[in-house]
Amino acid sequence: MYKVKIVVVCGSGVAMAMHAAYKLREYLEKEKLYAHIDGCGNNELPGKISAYDIVVSNAQVTVKTDKPIFSAIPLITGVGEKELVEKIIVKVREIQEEKSNK
Amino acid sequence: MGNINFNDENMKQDELSIEENLILVKEKVTSREDIIRKLGNMLLENGYVKDTYTQAVLDREIEYPTGLQARVTGVAIPHTDTEHVLKPAVAIATLDSPVIFNGMGMPDTEVEVDIILMLAIHDPKLVVSTLRKVIFILEDDEALKKMRFAKSKLEIKSIMFNHIRSLANK
Numbered sequence: 001m002y003k004v005k006i007v008v009v010c011g012s013g014v015a016m017a018m019h020a021a022y023k024l025r026e027y028l029e030k031e032k033l034y035a036h037i038d039g040c041g042n043n044e045l046p047g048k049i050s051a052y053d054i055v056v057s058n059a060q061v062t063v064k065t066d067k068p069i070f071s072a073i074p075l076i077t078g079v080g081e082k083e084l085v086e087k088i089i090v091k092v093r094e095i096q097e098e099k100s101n102k
Numbered sequence: 103m104g105n106i107n108f109n110d111e112n113m114k115q116d117e118l119s120i121e122e123n124l125i126l127v128k129e130k131v132t133s134r135e136d137i138i139r140k141l142g143n144m145l146l147e148n149g150y151v152k153d154t155y156t157q158a159v160l161d162r163e164i165e166y167p168t169g170l171q172a173r174v175t176g177v178a179i180p181h182t183d184t185e186h187v188l189k190p191a192v193a194i195a196t197l198d199s200p201v202i203f204n205g206m207g208m209p210d211t212e213v214e215v216d217i218i219l220m221l222a223i224h225d226p227k228l229v230v231s232t233l234r235k236v237i238f239i240l241e242d243d244e245a246l247k248k249m250r251f252a253k254s255k256l257e258i259k260s261i262m263f264n265h266i267r268s269l270a271n272k
Binding site: 015 | 179206207221223
């Protein structure tokens with residue numbers, strides 16, 4: 001089974017990416033989805049993005065990419081979190097299926 | 103991301119300071135810069151940050167704003183790179199009337215903020231357990247409500263500690 005790779009991005013990678021990444025991992029594991037989740041600072045993203053399937057960011061993503069990008073803010077405030085997590089779960093399943101069948 | 107157990111009940115494993123000398127209550131300020139400078143000075147005077155910290159926070163706030171619209175109110179979490187920090191702490195302020203911060207991840211939006219949690223972090227991994235609990239207060243509607251109306255530094259500190267403890271006991 002392909003392990004979907006998610007990068008959680010924040011301004012400097014100091015704290016908030018880590019917080020959001022932990023929450024996301026918990027939500028995914030509840031769905032029996034075991035993704036590879038890393039955190040990084042926004043300035044590192046251009047060099048790293050090619051290694052990931054999904055970007056979850058609390059900074060504006062300025063890098064040009066066709067990869068799916070989600071806001072990390074709902075994971076920090078709790079506002080709109082359920083809806084966000086549902087969308088990410090759908091995307092993780094989709095990518096997992098697509099890449100496992102290759 | 104290592105396998106850090108953030109459910110660890112032992113809060114003494116890190117030394118993220120949340121102290122009365124780092125708290126301001128119903129502070130009257132005119133701008134976000136004003137409150138960031140006041141909290142920055144408290145962190146500096148108490149030996150938590152270098153003298154470069156406050157300006158670094160102000161600069162970062164322009165590039166990566168930290169206003170967050172929680173259900174109950176607007177909260178900002180100004181912070182900056184680890185190199186400006188000596189010892190980890192959270193400085194807390196409630197405001198007499200709100201000031202505008204731009205929205206995290208959405209610099210074009212404005213958030214009316216009346217609670218500020220200014221983070222001084224020198225190594226996120228060392229303080230992740232307590233730091234995450236502090237950030238979880240954004241989702242704790244009752245704690246935020248109480249904090250807005252708190253009348254003393256001690257009251258604010260107690261609200262934060264009770265919130266942190268409530269997560270430790272989960």
